[in-house]
Amino acid sequence: MTRQVEFYFDFGSPYSYLAYKELPRVAQRTGAQIAWRPILLGGIFKATGNHSPAEIPAKGRWSRTDTARWSRRYGANLQQNPYFPINTLALMRAATGFQLRDEAAFHRYVDAIFAAMWEQQRNLNDPAEIAAVLAAAGFDPREVLSMIEDPAVKEALKQATEAAVARGVFGAPSFFVGDELFWGNDRLLFVEEALAG
Structure with missing residues (x-):
């Protein structure tokens, strides 16, 4: 039986970006x-x-150093976004809409938005600026705008978020292997152990 890791993410989280860069390698090593x-x-x-963390000045300063360390560790290219924090409601609705409609487009969209953000x-x-990013990635910005206004897409994101809270999620990135919750990209070590076990 193939193991599975559930990856809860939001584009506004630099730690979600870091997990997005490293998690595929964990999955490849474990066959998950x-x-x-x-x-x-x-x-x-x-x-x-x-x-x-950005709301707590000392933690925000520390996080900038911490994300740079993890970026080096993963061979990623994380750059602090000077426009942070960014309201990700429309971005996450679009991710939800693409996931509901077209898996290949979903992954292309996730790649484009994480790269643009971080x-x-x-x-x-x-x-x-969002429209320019979408167009450069081969999407029609007007179609994406229409999709994020779809009541079914709005409701799907709302339900996914509520379901995450019900499972115990309190931040991003979060991961589940079975019913076990792991929070933070630095817990990928334990995610990998759980997948390999």
């Missing part, structure tokens, strides 16, 4: 499949009383 779980981190924070330092608070 990744179940992608886009969620709205702001909704998770609101429901659980958690806060972004490698290219794009201002994804700006709809025109």
Whole structure:
């Protein structure tokens, strides 16, 4: 039986970006499949009383150093986004919509948005900038805008976020192997052990 790791992520989390870069290698080493779980981190924070590290000045400064360390460790190219924090509601709705409609497009979209946010330092608070990123990745921005306004897509993201909270998720990235929760890209060591065990 193929093992599975569920990956709960939000584009606004630099640690989600780091996990996105490393998790495929963990999956390859263990023969596991990744179940992608886009969620709205702001909704998770609101429901659980958690806060972004950016809201705590000392932790925010430390996180910038910490993410740079992890970026080097993973061979990633994380660049601090000067427009952070970014409201990811539309971005996460689009991820949900693509996942519901077209798996290949979903992965292409995830690649494009993570790169724009954490490698290219794009201002994804700006709809025109989002449209430019989408067009460069081969998407029709008008079609994506229509999709994120679809009530079914809105509801799917809402339900996914609520279901994550019900499972105990309080931040991103989070992972499940079976019913066991792991939080943070630095817990991928334990995710790998669980997948290999």
